[in-house]
Amino acid sequence: MNLPKYAFLTACCLSLTALPSLNGEEYLNGIKWEAPPIVDPGATNASPPSDAIVLFDGSNLSQWENGENWPVRDGIAFSGKGQIVSKESFGDCQLHVEWSAPTPAKGTGQDRGNSGIFMMGTYELQVLDSYENETYHDGQAGAIYKxxxxxxxxxxxxGEWNTYDIFWTAPRFAEDGSLESPAYITAIHNGVLIQNHFALKGDTPYHRPPAYNKHPEKGPIAIQDHGNPVRFRNIWIRETKPTVGTQEREPFLRDGDKETPIKE
Known part of the structure; x- marks a missing residue:
């Protein structure tokens, strides 16, 4: 539809009056933030960021207890005898793990490409060949076990490579051993969100209900041996910390030189 010239100009003027004033009041929260550290994200999404601790770069498993019992060939670690446990411990963190189920596929249910990533050595994110393989749903790949x-x-x-990106918030305990806040996990599998800030009910045993028992603020990463030759590569971790700022004054509105405090 063609508008008359005067109608078009009127519409433009009305649109401009709807825009917020560039000279109006500005809200300021009164917090002085520390500058976020600069981190090189790496050449690709799988590359370790510059502040990451590399737990396995394809050369050896020297960063792991019992690493000598897992074969390493062509930059890949194969599940061997017994679990491997990181020598270093972590609390809140981001963990990146790449893994591949054995090929050709053998077995069914839980007896097919089974392993697990244990945060703080206690809380399991399941590793399993769940490609066209039925099992109980809270035991399939990407489940918080049970x-x-x-x-x-x-x-x-x-035979293809899977990627887990895990964002972990450790549980907090009071001095008397009671739980102050649960563990939380967000997990991304091959770029797809599969766990969204899930509050864990406790540890993840096979034979009893989950429970929390007080443990240190930091714990190791463990990778399970379940008798299946699951492959792993490119494992790195970042410790995460909250942003820091100082409330130097109450929030306020600024309009030119005029400042109006806001009571919260």
Missing amino acids: QTPPQVNAMRKP
Whole structure:
């Protein structure tokens, strides 16, 4: 529809009056923030960021207890005898792990490409070949074992590489051993969100309900041996810390030189 010239100009003027004033009041929270550290994110999404601790770069498993019992060939670690446990301990963190189910696929249910990533050596995010392989849902790949299934099944075919990006908030305990706040996990499987800030009910045993028992603020990463030759590569971790700022004054509105405090 063609508008008359005067109608078009009127519409433009009305649109301009709807824009916020560039000289109006500005809200300021009164917090002086520390500058966020600069981190090189790496050449690709899988590359370790500059502040990451590399737990396995393809050369050896020297960063792990019992690493000598897991074969390393062509930059890949194969599940061997017994679990491996990181020599260093971590609390709140971001963990990146790449893994691949054995090929050709053998077995069914829980007896097919089974392993697990244990945060703080205690809380398991399941590793399993869940590609066209039925099992109980809170035991499939991406599940918090025996607590919740993943939101979706994002598995790649056996022999292809899967990626877990795990964002972990450690549980907090009071001095008397009581739980102050649970552990939380957000997990991304092959770029797909599968756990969204899930509050864990406790540890993840096979034979009893989950429970919290007081433990140190930091714990190791463990990778399970379940008798299946699951492959792993490119494992790195970042400790995460909250942003820091100082409340130097109450929040206020600024309009030119005029400042109006805001009572919260």
